[in-house]
Amino acid sequence: MAQPVITERVLYLPRGGLNYTIEQLRKDGVDISLFDGLLIKLAGKYLQAGWIDLGKTEMSKGEFLYRLTTAKAALVDVTIKPGETNYFIYRELAKKLKLPPFQCSNIPEGFIKPDTYKLPIGMSPRQLCQYLYGVSYQWHKHIGEKVFEGFNFRVYKKYLIIASIIQKEAANPKEFKLVSAVIYNRLKKGMKLQMDGSLNYGKFSHTPITPQRIRQDISPYNTYKYKGLPPTPICVVQREAILAAIFPAKVPYLYFTKCGDHHLFASTWEEHRANIEKCRKVNREWAQKKREKKEK
Numbered sequence: 001m002a003q004p005v006i007t008e009r010v011l012y013l014p015r016g017g018l019n020y021t022i023e024q025l026r027k028d029g030v031d032i033s034l035f036d037g038l039l040i041k042l043a044g045k046y047l048q049a050g051w052i053d054l055g056k057t058e059m060s061k062g063e064f065l066y067r068l069t070t071a072k073a074a075l076v077d078v079t080i081k082p083g084e085t086n087y088f089i090y091r092e093l094a095k096k097l098k099l100p101p102f103q104c105s106n107i108p109e110g111f112i113k114p115d116t117y118k119l120p121i122g123m124s125p126r127q128l129c130q131y132l133y134g135v136s137y138q139w140h141k142h143i144g145e146k147v148f149e150g151f152n153f154r155v156y157k158k159y160l161i162i163a164s165i166i167q168k169e170a171a172n173p174k175e176f177k178l179v180s181a182v183i184y185n186r187l188k189k190g191m192k193l194q195m196d197g198s199l200n201y202g203k204f205s206h207t208p209i210t211p212q213r214i215r216q217d218i219s220p221y222n223t224y225k226y227k228g229l230p231p232t233p234i235c236v237v238q239r240e241a242i243l244a245a246i247f248p249a250k251v252p253y254l255y256f257t258k259c260g261d262h263h264l265f266a267s268t269w270e271e272h273r274a275n276i277e278k279c280r281k282v283n284r285e286w287a288q289k290k291r292e293k294k295e296k
Contacts, residue, residue, distance in 0.1 A: 015049040045069035051120040073120035082238040104129035110233025162245035164233035168197025176244035193223035260286040
């Protein structure tokens with residue numbers, strides 16, 4: 001029991017039997033054996049499920065086993081909202097969890113499951129990236145298997161890209177399938193998507209899209225310059241946006257324009273121009289109300 005143990009300060013104990021938990025800890029590189037589990041049983045102790053903070057990273061085996069059964073972690077709530085990019089997600093996580101700046105190289109853009117997570121202060125960036133990937137992978141896998149009866153990420157990625165544009169462009173979930181239809185209809189006709197949301201990638205997630213920005217951005221995310229879809233998703237998405245990307249509305253719309261807190265959709269350029277004119281006054285009044293509300 002005096003044997004030294006070096007471990008992460010914060011550990012995640014999965015829900016399940018003692019032997020299962022020990023096996024999962026071993027897979028994560030924790031120095032623990034089934035014999036240690038027997039000692040825990042003999043002592044009348046048990047392992048709690050969830051995050052625990054051991055308080056330090058070096059200790060004796062005896063102290064380690066004791067802390068495994070008694071330690072708890074200080075958890076904080078971190079909300080990852082649909083429409084946000086990894087750039088801002090990692091900044092918020094680092095701030096809330098008191099971590100140095102980091103990135104998860106194992107997590108592609110748009111892959112993180114939007115949700116409110118209870119995460120422990122003291123976990124390492126490696127643990128955080130591993131945890132977020134695991135939760136998000138299972139979430140996407142469940143959606144893929146429900147729809148396609150199997151999960152192939154190479155196929156699924158196309159829908160995730162479309163879903164991310166839908167997430168940025170739609171004013172509300174009721175518009176998801178309509179925006180999806182516009183994307184598919186324009187792709188089918190060989191038209192450029194010309195959607196502002198595709199330019200809100202990475203650190204530009206909250207940057208207003210101006211004519212100057214459209215002219216100067218030469219990245220493959222500029223759907224005003226290039227035909228087809230961007231190379232990757234541009235933000236995290238909610239389940240409804242993914243389903244809308246897979247099952248678009250069966251409508252002939254090719255255009256949409258903002259009209260206050262929603263969009264008007266059109267099938268022809270003439271109808272689209274008429275909608276733009278119709279919404280000019282509505283948009284001015286809506287913007288004024290937003291400013292007044294913000295000032296209050």
